Amino acid sequence: MIQQVETALEEIRPYLKGDGGDISLVEVTDDYIVKVRLEGSCDGCPLSMQTLKGGVEMVVKKTVPQIVEVIAVDN
Numbered sequence: 001m002i003q004q005v006e007t008a009l010e011e012i013r014p015y016l017k018g019d020g021g022d023i024s025l026v027e028v029t030d031d032y033i034v035k036v037r038l039e040g041s042c043d044g045c046p047l048s049m050q051t052l053k054g055g056v057e058m059v060v061k062k063t064v065p066q067i068v069e070v071i072a073v074d075n
Helices: 002-018 048-063
Strands: 021-028 033-040 069-072
Touching: 002 021, 002 033, 002 048, 033 048, 048 069
Parallel strands: 033 069
Antiparallel strands: 021 033
């Protein structure tokens, strides 16, 4: 499952990098919550939650339907 999540993140990563940001996988919990770290310009961006829920979470759930939620964690 971790590899599937990584594959989904690779799909969205070019869009984040295009805006000077990036994303890294921190953990996939036993209850199917994906924890990620937003990096670069995405870290602290006012639109980061919109990007996380409307972009990242959507792509991850499409690739790995078992995933319940994607959340950002601090460094």
